[in-house]
Amino acid sequence: MEDRELSQQESLLLIEQMIQAAKKEQKDDGTSWIVWGWMLFLASILTIANVHFGWYNTFFFWNLFGVASLIIFLYQASRFLFLKRPQKVRTYTNDLFGRLNAGFFISLILIIVGMNIGVPVTKGFPLLISLYAFWILIYGSALNFRPSIIGAYITWGFAIAAMFVKTFELVMVMHALGVLFGYIIPGHIAHKEFKELHRKEKRAQLV
Amino acid sequence: MFKELDPILHSQLRLAVMSLLISVKEAEFTFLKEKTNATAGNLSVQIQKLKDAGYIDVVKQFKDNYPQTTCKITQKGVEAFELYVKALREYINK
Numbered sequence: 001m002e003d004r005e006l007s008q009q010e011s012l013l014l015i016e017q018m019i020q021a022a023k024k025e026q027k028d029d030g031t032s033w034i035v036w037g038w039m040l041f042l043a044s045i046l047t048i049a050n051v052h053f054g055w056y057n058t059f060f061f062w063n064l065f066g067v068a069s070l071i072i073f074l075y076q077a078s079r080f081l082f083l084k085r086p087q088k089v090r091t092y093t094n095d096l097f098g099r100l101n102a103g104f105f106i107s108l109i110l111i112i113v114g115m116n117i118g119v120p121v122t123k124g125f126p127l128l129i130s131l132y133a134f135w136i137l138i139y140g141s142a143l144n145f146r147p148s149i150i151g152a153y154i155t156w157g158f159a160i161a162a163m164f165v166k167t168f169e170l171v172m173v174m175h176a177l178g179v180l181f182g183y184i185i186p187g188h189i190a191h192k193e194f195k196e197l198h199r200k201e202k203r204a205q206l207v
Numbered sequence: 208m209f210k211e212l213d214p215i216l217h218s219q220l221r222l223a224v225m226s227l228l229i230s231v232k233e234a235e236f237t238f239l240k241e242k243t244n245a246t247a248g249n250l251s252v253q254i255q256k257l258k259d260a261g262y263i264d265v266v267k268q269f270k271d272n273y274p275q276t277t278c279k280i281t282q283k284g285v286e287a288f289e290l291y292v293k294a295l296r297e298y299i300n301k
Contacts, residue, residue, distance in 0.1 A: 006219055008212075014219065015292065018226030021242045027230065064253045088238040091231045 024201075026093050028143065029194040033187025035072075039065060039177050044176035048169050058168070093142050104135045105177075126170045127161035129178040136182045147186035155182035208261050210297075215260045216291045220245055220253045228263060236276035248292040254278060262287055 006014065043065040049059055106132060109139035133155035140148025155178040162174035216222050225244045228234060240250050254276075257263045262284030266277045280288075 005217060006222070008295050010219075011222060011295055012292075012299065014222055015226045018223050018242065019230050022227050022230035087235075087243075089234040090232050095232060154272065 012192045022089075022091075024197065025089050025171050026091050026143065027194055027197060028145075028190055030187040030190030033183045034191060037183030039068060041184060044172045044179065048172045048176075051169050051172075068092050078109055096142060097139070100135065100138055104131065107131055121167075122171050125175050126159050128164035129155060129162055129175055132178060132182050133159055136186070140186070145186070145190065147189045148182075151182040154178075190196040208252065210272075212294055213287055213291050214258065216287060218253070220249065221257055224250075224253060224257060224278070225280065225284065228278060229272065229285065229288055233277050233279040236278065239278065257284070261285075 043061050045063040047058070050056060051058055108128065109132065111119075111124055111127050115121050133152045136148050136155060137152035140146070140150075140152055158174040158178035158181070162171045162178075165171055165174065215227060219231055220243060223245075224239055228238060236247075236250070236254070239245075239254075240247060243250065245253075250275055254263065254265060258265045260283075261281060264279045266279075268275050268277075
């Protein structure tokens with residue numbers, strides 16, 4: 001790019017192009033939603049099978065999920081601490097997500113601790129589903145990503161249903177469905193859109 | 208009567224830098240270079256002009272033994288950018 005004067009139309013076009021270029025930095029590839037979504041989904045489904053067939057103790061697969069989460073957390077923390085990839089750009093959205101992530105995990109831990117000290121799991125899991133929905137809605141609204149906004153309301157629907165079902169297996173079914181509509185489907189849509197955007201970018205560079 | 212276009216902003220590279228910075232909280236020099244496809248020398252000169260006008264803040268520091276230049280738009284820069292866009296629209300709609 002040179003340092004030359006522009007016509008009014010060229011100026012507006014340039015502003016639009018640069019704002020779009022900056023926006024691409026905020027585009028999420030959906031990987032986190034896919035990874036966490038499938039992990040939560042599998043934990044729910046395997047717990048239903050476990051309760052039904054009586055393989056191990058009821059929360060075996062949730063404990064396994066906890067261990068897997070800890071490994072992922074330690075892996076991400078070590079990457080952050082030791083690789084120190086320089087952050088080329090800071091966006092308001094990323095900063096907001098950083099703070100909201102902290103709030104989400106504090107609330108999540110609080111509910112999990114609650115379930116371990118007396119809150120019935122049939123009431124604790126609906127609260128967890130509701131918390132997922134809250135985070136999904138904020139994410140979808142901040143990025144103006146419609147599948148997540150819709151997914152959040154569907155997830156809330158399953159949270160309400162889970163609050164009133166009678167058995168733990170049905171709570172797990174609601175949990176699996178909530179995660180499917182709130183995490184997995186929007187995550188895969190985001191991933192597809194992200195890949196499409198990069199393909200378009202590459203095509204534009206070749207032209 | 209049309210407003211005169213701000214000469215600081217009415218240049219391709221400076222306008223590109225301002226348009227990028229208005230969309231983010233702060234950005235590194237390398238990010239601006241990558242998005243504008245400008246040479247490092249030219250970009251440095253234009254960034255200095257924007258800084259002298261008070262439109263952006265520039266922080267130079269060392270991070271992990273590497274020099275790092277971070278740019279951030281100022282309130283004055285935001286106002287100038289908004290006025291510039293408004294003036295552009297007036298010209299186009301005349």
